[in-house]
Amino acid sequence: MHTASSSTLGPRAALDPLQLARTVLLSESDAIAGLATRLDHHFVSAVKMLLDCRGSLILSGMGKAGLIASKLTATFASTGTRSHFVHPAEAIHGDLGRIAEGDVVLMLSYSGETEEITRILPMLRDFGASIIAITGQPSSTLARAATVVLDLGRITEACPLGLAPSTSTAAMLALGDALAIVVSQSRGFSADDFARYHPGGSLGRKLATVNDVMRPLAECRVAHENERLREALVNQRRPGRRSGAILLIDDAGKLSGIFTDSDLARLLEAKRDAAIDGPLSDVMTRRPTTIQEGTSLAAACDLLAMKKISELPVIDHDGKPAGLVDITDVVLVASDDDEAPAVDGPTLLKLVAPPMPRGSSAKKK
Missing domain, CATH: 3.10.580.10 (CBS-domain)
Structure with a gap:
């Protein structure tokens, strides 16, 4: 059996997994805490847009941000906001047909310059859909096209390489959850309403x-x-x-x-x-x-x-x-x-x- 050399094991052996895990958790929690202090009238405007929406809430994002958008779609749907997820890459191949005038599109992209997203922005405007952007770049292409921008602020990823979306996606998820819950409570969403959407399992x-x-x-x-x-x-x-x-x-x-x-x-x-x-x-x-x-x-x-x-x-x-x-x-x-x-x-x-x-x-x- 092949045995790894000590030089190969060295860096791994020196790694303190608990310390690294704590660093990741603290990085993400600090980013979320920072969001709480950054909330301003733009968040209130986003809430009003969703309350006034006569169509559906459409959530979209690419890559890891898209996975967060998909989860938020489920959260909005289960708390009283009719919502659907549209993959930006699939949108230009027919899924734009799911979006109509009166819809609100909640778009997630930290850079605000993701090609698949910027490509569909002109069509969204043509369809008469309003856009709420969750991004870390308030001057990006996405932000300029949006009616309301929810700025995540400057975020350093918890990944030691600074590359894998981690802190940024945690912040997106937390901000999206806050938006969903505030909208739900503003509508007077009750326990009886919740029960209608959760008939199964222990919760049901x-x-x-x-x-x-x-x-x-x-x-x-x-x-x-x-x-x-x-x-x-x-x-x-x-x-x-x-x-x-x-x-x-x-x-x-x-x-x-x-x-x-x-x-x-x-x-x-x-x-x-x-x-x-x-x-x-x-x-x-x-x-x-x-x-x-x-x-x-x-x-x-x-x-x-x-x-x-x-x-x-x-x-x-x-x-x-x-x-x-x-x-x-x-x-x-x-x-x-x-x-x-x-x-x-x-x-x-x-x-x-x-x-x-x-x-x-x-x-x-």
Whole structure:
């Protein structure tokens, strides 16, 4: 096996990786801190342009700046600003068709002289698109073509060679994030708005409502409170996974009670066989724990855990049943997450709610 000479290993052996890493981080953090002190009316003008934009926000950049622009496109889109990324090299081969009058183009280029970018600037003006430039050269071709210039200031790259975009792209990312968040908050973007754009993963679960996971009324077992128990058990069969509860309604269609499989088991254990042919009103749980439709899933999980119940009826504002949250559905939602570590069933259930005693139902405690 070939062994490297000591002269080859010398410079690498002398390198202090922790010191170099700290230098890179401090360089980038200093540049971002400097941006905070440099912000002025130009930033406010950029915010106003985006708030007044009647079209889409188009982000573009070449190389590493283009990758930052692509990330910022996702940030703007997820916080309420309709945005798209256009690669400047592809723009002259047809992608300029994505840009229209009324759009705002946010262009990232530290030098402001990147050929692919300067080449499309005249066309952007012809299309009637406004330009916001994020650049480190306020007198560059890009800056002169822009309506608003966000100046990054003089930046020295953290790369020891001073060549690889590092500090400059970190500054671009931070400034773009600041712009996206300020615009979002200025629009009054709410947690409910955020939830609409983030329905998946652990984030989606935090923002979901009971409507997102409940079994709709058409899939629930529903019976009148005066119906006989045996008839309800036979007539309320549903395809697929069966709910462990029958929602009971009164003459006005409002939820008056609930009867669960656990309640049936208790009747049989107590040898009350005759009750099976009696009305549900005699054996149902009256005034069960319920939750309003539109309430957060987190609140539903809290109720399931606190009351130690397996089924939670969802009602509308008139007190009529709208659906049912079943503990098994909550567990399925909790397990359907690519970001979550793999866990077994019992562990997963503990993540959702504490262990429930056998025979628990939606009784009011």
